[in-house]
Amino acid sequence: MGVLEKEILAPVSGTYNLENYEAIRETFSWDDAAKGLSFEKTGKINAAYETIDRHVDEGYGDKIALHYVDGDERRILTFKEVKEKTDLYARVLRDNGVRKGDRVFVFLPKTPECYISILAIIKIGAIAGPLFEAFMEEAVKDRINDCKGTVLITDKEMVKRVPQSEIQSLHTILDVENIENTVYEETAADPVEWVDLEDGMLIHYTSGSTGKPKGVLHAHRAVIHHYVSGKWVLDVKDDDVYWCTSHPGWVTGSVYGLFAPWLNRATIVIQGGRFKAENWYRLIAELKVTIWYSAPTAFRMLLSQGDILKNYDLSSLRHVLSVGEPLNPEVIYWAWEQLGVRIHDTWWMTETGGHLIVNLPAEKIKPGSMGRPFPGITVGILDEKGKELPRGSVGQLAVRTPWPGLMKEIWGNQDRFDAYFKYEGWYVSGDLAYQDEEDYVFFQSRDDDMINSAGERIGPFEVESKLIEHPAVAEAGVIGKPDPIRGELVKAFITLRPGFTESKELLEEIRVFVRNNLAAHVAPREIEVLEELPKTVISGKILRRELKEMEILRTKKSN
Numbered sequence: 001m002g003v004l005e006k007e008i009l010a011p012v013s014g015t016y017n018l019e020n021y022e023a024i025r026e027t028f029s030w031d032d033a034a035k036g037l038s039f040e041k042t043g044k045i046n047a048a049y050e051t052i053d054r055h056v057d058e059g060y061g062d063k064i065a066l067h068y069v070d071g072d073e074r075r076i077l078t079f080k081e082v083k084e085k086t087d088l089y090a091r092v093l094r095d096n097g098v099r100k101g102d103r104v105f106v107f108l109p110k111t112p113e114c115y116i117s118i119l120a121i122i123k124i125g126a127i128a129g130p131l132f133e134a135f136m137e138e139a140v141k142d143r144i145n146d147c148k149g150t151v152l153i154t155d156k157e158m159v160k161r162v163p164q165s166e167i168q169s170l171h172t173i174l175d176v177e178n179i180e181n182t183v184y185e186e187t188a189a190d191p192v193e194w195v196d197l198e199d200g201m202l203i204h205y206t207s208g209s210t211g212k213p214k215g216v217l218h219a220h221r222a223v224i225h226h227y228v229s230g231k232w233v234l235d236v237k238d239d240d241v242y243w244c245t246s247h248p249g250w251v252t253g254s255v256y257g258l259f260a261p262w263l264n265r266a267t268i269v270i271q272g273g274r275f276k277a278e279n280w281y282r283l284i285a286e287l288k289v290t291i292w293y294s295a296p297t298a299f300r301m302l303l304s305q306g307d308i309l310k311n312y313d314l315s316s317l318r319h320v321l322s323v324g325e326p327l328n329p330e331v332i333y334w335a336w337e338q339l340g341v342r343i344h345d346t347w348w349m350t351e352t353g354g355h356l357i358v359n360l361p362a363e364k365i366k367p368g369s370m371g372r373p374f375p376g377i378t379v380g381i382l383d384e385k386g387k388e389l390p391r392g393s394v395g396q397l398a399v400r401t402p403w404p405g406l407m408k409e410i411w412g413n414q415d416r417f418d419a420y421f422k423y424e425g426w427y428v429s430g431d432l433a434y435q436d437e438e439d440y441v442f443f444q445s446r447d448d449d450m451i452n453s454a455g456e457r458i459g460p461f462e463v464e465s466k467l468i469e470h471p472a473v474a475e476a477g478v479i480g481k482p483d484p485i486r487g488e489l490v491k492a493f494i495t496l497r498p499g500f501t502e503s504k505e506l507l508e509e510i511r512v513f514v515r516n517n518l519a520a521h522v523a524p525r526e527i528e529v530l531e532e533l534p535k536t537v538i539s540g541k542i543l544r545r546e547l548k549e550m551e552i553l554r555t556k557k558s559n
């Protein structure tokens, strides 16, 4: 690929929702962008109403809202059916004492019921907390406890991983099957609660490099950002079939798996089950998916499986997007040659609530770059004093505040919230990047110890804390080790307590201990025992950076 490395990809000919992007960048205002949403006319807002009910009121009730695919199972729901189910769930929640502002969690696999639960919670003015389906007891408990969730929607299988006795605030657990079987009079009142743009709607827990995961709270105003980025970046049109591969427990799965496409009235695909190249290709061919949003790790896995894509008709694909981790130029060229589509990288974070740096479909793509700032967004590359650096210099990737998707708070932790805004007028991302003369932004690395494995944010502190709970582990330092498929994989360096000796079995036992208590995706894929861990002289803090440098040096030597 060496020769092609710098080749710029021109837009594929076609018509896109946003063509005159340079002019829009000059005149953009968020107020204009919100036109098309109903609160602009009525003055009343509710994100769930805007996402689903509005389309029924505007005459699109019979349009297909979702295709559900899991193994051989197939289900279809129209917008009207999604609205009615959402109403039902909303009434059950009300009858179980849920009120505006309460935190209600959803712990379900990727099923229509998971999406409907999230909307129902928001519909009655409560705050939805979607949990990733693979979480184990401790991860579930920590999150619900942190913001004192009162009600949880789950099912008979997953409830086994909910340690209810350790979650004091949780007074009710609802089984989706029971909700589905509840019957209300046809004349029951409309459950929509009209709220303020600033009222909370969604809480996502995400990792930082220190401490437990933080609860990132978004307000109803975020739907303005979801709506317009769905229109311009996802380029959703009425005849599209849209598939986002992420689970709604992650912010990509909620914002760009649920809100943004549905705000733009897309027919979405909800797929159950684990990643398997054949199944993914079959799904695209069967449902004639036109827009596909996934992550570099998934694309790299598909690429590594070689020619099997030739067995499927993937010609329906017209627009492909990527998020969550650096997208290698090699992957972009693979998709271009094999699928005839460009992969459009997008950059944002749980905290930013929506896209901030994007490759618009009508703009040229520079492989290796995440794209250009979204209209209305100003990026700055800052030095350690918060001063803007000239083009081409690597510095802290920051964004001018505010914008509608920007988080409202970190639940119960003003200090952690304030840390993002240490320079007046800027949101500081924690990423390092540079920007070229044409505004394209190039990701360099994180500015902290956060690990990004397969696009999932993993806080080393959380993994280290779990490791040292194991009786054999004295100390632990956890890093992201570079990996060709997953970007990084979780590697732990540990020291053993006296009386324990290293063995394959012991290391496996430690790994399983983390997996069973926290979650599979955070369990170290490699554990290495050291005599001692590098530490700072004064505070005795474990130096993850040194561990990482050592690991990178070794990998280089062995190649």
Ligand code: WTA
Residues within 6 Å of the ligand: 206, 251, 252, 322, 323, 324, 325, 326, 327, 345, 346, 347, 348, 349, 350, 351, 370, 429, 430, 431, 443, 446, 452, 455, 456, 457
């Ligand atoms: C990283 C996911 C390179 C980045 C939406 C960021 C990326 C963190 C990209 C946020 C990209 C996200 N290229 N790195 N296109 N997109 N990241 O909160 O380090 O799970 O700070 O949000 O992922 O992860 P989060």
